[in-house]
Amino acid sequence: MKLDLILRITTKLMLPFMLLFALYVQFHGDYGPGGGFQAGVIAAGMMILYALIFGLGAAQRVIPMRWVMAAIPLGVLLYAGVGVLAMLFGGEFLNYSVLAEHPEHGQHTGILLVEAGVLITVASTMLGIFYAFAERGR
Amino acid sequence: MEALVNMVLLTLMAVITVGIIRMRSLFGVAILAGIYSFLMASVMIALDAVDVAMTEASVGAGISTVLFLATLYMTRRNDLPSVRSPVVPLALSLVVGAALIYGTFELPAFGGAATPANTHIAPYYLQNSIPQTTVPNVVTSVLASYRGFDTFGETVVIFTAGLGILLLLRGRPRAGDAGDVVAGVDGDGASVGEANGSSDDVNARKRASS
Numbered sequence: 001m002k003l004d005l006i007l008r009i010t011t012k013l014m015l016p017f018m019l020l021f022a023l024y025v026q027f028h029g030d031y032g033p034g035g036g037f038q039a040g041v042i043a044a045g046m047m048i049l050y051a052l053i054f055g056l057g058a059a060q061r062v063i064p065m066r067w068v069m070a071a072i073p074l075g076v077l078l079y080a081g082v083g084v085l086a087m088l089f090g091g092e093f094l095n096y097s098v099l100a101e102h103p104e105h106g107q108h109t110g111i112l113l114v115e116a117g118v119l120i121t122v123a124s125t126m127l128g129i130f131y132a133f134a135e136r137g138r
Numbered sequence: 139m140e141a142l143v144n145m146v147l148l149t150l151m152a153v154i155t156v157g158i159i160r161m162r163s164l165f166g167v168a169i170l171a172g173i174y175s176f177l178m179a180s181v182m183i184a185l186d187a188v189d190v191a192m193t194e195a196s197v198g199a200g201i202s203t204v205l206f207l208a209t210l211y212m213t214r215r216n217d218l219p220s221v222r223s224p225v226v227p228l229a230l231s232l233v234v235g236a237a238l239i240y241g242t243f244e245l246p247a248f249g250g251a252a253t254p255a256n257t258h259i260a261p262y263y264l265q266n267s268i269p270q271t272t273v274p275n276v277v278t279s280v281l282a283s284y285r286g287f288d289t290f291g292e293t294v295v296i297f298t299a300g301l302g303i304l305l306l307l308r309g310r311p312r313a314g315d316a317g318d319v320v321a322g323v324d325g326d327g328a329s330v331g332e333a334n335g336s337s338d339d340v341n342a343r344k345r346a347s348s
Binding site: 110 | 143
């Protein structure tokens, strides 16, 4: 496995920037293009690249399959939880305006949390699908 | 200029589609499909839909290509030549394609200010996004807030897709109580026998490969 030295070094250099770009797309989604879905697939793509170059075992030591399995429903629960929280605060399901004192702040908080839920579910689903495929090939 | 760029991209996509149909090497097909997705992402950028371009580039060109290659690793590299005559599928594709193109004649001109897409509810979003949500990117505020319920549905769709694939690929029944696990998975008594059969098949293949 020494022959792919250039691939390994280049990948190592690229990975942090890919993760940073995913986080940028996630948290800058309020101002520029992007959001939870795009950030999720970019983050999952980073892990998949890591697994392709350094092996499935190395990737699963970083993010084990049971974390992925736990994160897939976690994102949906976070999204639904924000909706239920809005109901507890006296609004309708997913009406973020009631989440904070000012309706605009509530909207902003709600959008942030909901996008985080989308990110978690999308990233872990993509990674889980890749893990499942790659494990069959072993 | 933009029309020229679009024309070049769409022509390349058509050429690649023909290549995908003609090619027997499945490795080449997987790579061509990835190139097709990158061209599609470029078209999306030309249409000013950068979000969609990002999704297309990372899902279509990145993750899908990897999944195709992972599948190829487990199967043969070359497609067998088709034994059936291509006349009926070709005629069907041509008719459906012609019907779709005929349908586009009724659509309003792309980007026109007086189209329903730009006069119905979009002005409301554009005017109220910042005062109501403090989010300048209207796409985000529409997706996450005004249409939050739809996005919740989409998230559940992704969750369901992941669940289905993980059950199919990883839901191996334990030895001994295979029936219990399968029944617990789909809860449908009628299909238990069938599911059992397929899991035995999987086990047999695993034994054969190890």
